[in-house]
Amino acid sequence: MHDYLLAFLGGLLLGISVVGYLFCNGRIAGISGLIAQVLNPQTMFKTPAIWFLLGLSITPFFYGWIFKPQIAMVVTSPILLIFSGLLVGFGTSLGSGCTSGHGICGISRLSKRSIVATSIFMLAGFITVYVIRHVIGVAL
Structure with a gap:
């Protein structure tokens, strides 16, 4: 239960921070x-x-x-980390925001674009896990 409680408290603090930032500054707290x-x-x-x-x-x-x-945390390749970071940066530009911005800030504002974007992020994650575990056969 300890892990669930910490996750709940972390989510609660994140939500309070996002709402507080919007209330105090009139801007959305999407990371990108x-x-x-x-x-x-x-x-x-x-x-x-x-x-x-x-x-x-x-x-x-x-x-x-x-x-x-x-x-x-095991870092296997600094080059891979840099390449991954660049891909994430490109994706946030392409998707008009990052996963945290759409998932936390956008959905809380009932933004249709954010709901669609977050649904696509989640679906891509589900498919990736399924392919890695059941098609390729890699146990993480």
């Missing part, structure tokens, strides 16, 4: 949009997005310091 605001020279020093992103970046370190989770 926040990063675009921070990287834009015209809005770089005028946007509170930097503080939101900084909080997202620092929080895992506080979580690890307090709860000391046993997580092992």
